[in-house]
Amino acid sequence: MPVATLSLNPRVEAMQPSATLAMTARAKQLRREGRPVIGLNAGEPDFATPAPVAEAGIRAIQEGFTNYTENMGMLALREAISRKFERENGLAYDPGQILCSNGAKQSVALAVMVLCRPGDEVLIPAPYWVSYPEMARLAGAEPAVVSTSVENAYRLTPKQLDEAITERTRLIILCSPSNPTGSVYPPEELEALAEVLRRHEHVFVLSDEIYEHILFEGEHVSFASLPGMKERTVTVNGFSKAFAMTGWRLGYLAGELEIVKAASKVQSQLTSAPSSISQKAGIAALEMGLEPVREMVVAFRRRRDFVLERLRALDGVRCPTPEGAFYLFPDVSAYFGRETATGRRIEDSDDLCFYLLEEHDVALVPGAAFGTPTGLRISYAASMDDLEEALRRIERGLRALG
Numbered sequence: 001m002p003v004a005t006l007s008l009n010p011r012v013e014a015m016q017p018s019a020t021l022a023m024t025a026r027a028k029q030l031r032r033e034g035r036p037v038i039g040l041n042a043g044e045p046d047f048a049t050p051a052p053v054a055e056a057g058i059r060a061i062q063e064g065f066t067n068y069t070e071n072m073g074m075l076a077l078r079e080a081i082s083r084k085f086e087r088e089n090g091l092a093y094d095p096g097q098i099l100c101s102n103g104a105k106q107s108v109a110l111a112v113m114v115l116c117r118p119g120d121e122v123l124i125p126a127p128y129w130v131s132y133p134e135m136a137r138l139a140g141a142e143p144a145v146v147s148t149s150v151e152n153a154y155r156l157t158p159k160q161l162d163e164a165i166t167e168r169t170r171l172i173i174l175c176s177p178s179n180p181t182g183s184v185y186p187p188e189e190l191e192a193l194a195e196v197l198r199r200h201e202h203v204f205v206l207s208d209e210i211y212e213h214i215l216f217e218g219e220h221v222s223f224a225s226l227p228g229m230k231e232r233t234v235t236v237n238g239f240s241k242a243f244a245m246t247g248w249r250l251g252y253l254a255g256e257l258e259i260v261k262a263a264s265k266v267q268s269q270l271t272s273a274p275s276s277i278s279q280k281a282g283i284a285a286l287e288m289g290l291e292p293v294r295e296m297v298v299a300f301r302r303r304r305d306f307v308l309e310r311l312r313a314l315d316g317v318r319c320p321t322p323e324g325a326f327y328l329f330p331d332v333s334a335y336f337g338r339e340t341a342t343g344r345r346i347e348d349s350d351d352l353c354f355y356l357l358e359e360h361d362v363a364l365v366p367g368a369a370f371g372t373p374t375g376l377r378i379s380y381a382a383s384m385d386d387l388e389e390a391l392r393r394i395e396r397g398l399r400a401l402g
């Protein structure tokens with residue numbers, strides 16, 4: 001009889017665990033030990049889900065709306081999303097071209113899984129959201145990371161895109177506003193990227209627009225709305241960030257019918273539709289209007305300005321102004337090679353984040369997790385009191401490095 005040995009699927013072995021979750025776990029452990037750790041490592045708004053949305057969820061439970069829904073998500077929800085695309089993005093997606101999933105994370109994973117074939121390349125501008133390369137690997141494809149520069153506010157240039165595309169390139173993943181940098185592509189830069197793609201017809205686009213409403217300057221442009229891009233773009237969005245609904249697990253993708261049908265087939269075999277309760281809440285969110293989001297954005301902008309000013313006052317820290325999301329991604333490489341008071345050498349941003357957590361009680365995420373080891377991510381989804389104290393600790397920590 002063959003004995004089961006613990007060798008796992010090589011695609012799984014090749015994946016990295018989520019570094020953002022690892023940092024959260026370590027910060028929690030220190031807190032349990034009684035340390036006053038301030039966490040600026042979270043990827044979620046520190047606001048409550050708006051009351052009308054929460055109430056719709058409660059009503060769904062009370063009315064017994066607790067069964068499976070259609071695999072693609074309820075038609076009423078997909079109709080509401082279709083109207084949202086029309087209203088906010090100038091995009092006409094039929095409800096049959098929309099698939100609702102357990103968070104935008106699942107939507108991204110499904111899009112990557114159905115589009116990519118083994119050996120394909122997935123172009124991922126860095127700093128990137130931690131999950132993109134791992135999803136590509138899980139699909140049997142290869143992440144092809146293109147590093148952007150702090151000088152260009154971490155935005156991919158048309159030239160970089162043109163030079164990175166090969167015959168094997170199947171997909172490029174764009175995220176604007178970006179996690180982890182907060183950078184936003186202005187419309188003319190998106191158009192310039194689209195112009196390059198028009199010359200490379202074999203490349204699909206995954207446009208992750210989950211932070212679209214958390215925007216401080218300019219207006220959001222959906223990549224699919226650019227001339228000629230809709231047919232080759234899968235648009236991903238969700239409720240987690242704009243409506244402070246991370247725990248409800250509701251996201252969606254939209255694209256060409258064939259792609260959406262394939263993603264729906266995979267979903268039907270993996271998870272089925274998202275929670276019926278969350279779907280009812282999602283409809284309420286889309287009907288509610290954007291006022292609660294606007295209030296949240298006002299608070300985020302105030303915090304961004306505060307953190308940015310303090311960071312820029314620090315010697316050697318370089319940080320572009322983020323125009324969206326709730327993250328800053330300063331370049332801290334000027335601190336590499338220095339030593340802590342206890343004689344430990346800081347080699348990279350992993351060391352720096354570890355030092356700031358262990359010795360100064362502030363949790364950030366090292367840039368290597370996002371493919372850019374010269375930086376680190378600061379989330380300002382935290383109260384002003386916490387931000388003020390955290391900045392004092394970061395200042396103290398960095399100044400103490402000799």
Ligand SMILES: Cc1ncc(COP(=O)(O)O)c(C=O)c1O
Pocket residue numbers: 043102103104105106108129175178179208210238239240246249250251
């Ligand atoms: C860029 C980006 N895309 C997608 C997601 C997934 O969001 P969710 O699965 O909560 O809808 C996140 C969450 O952190 C994100 O930052």
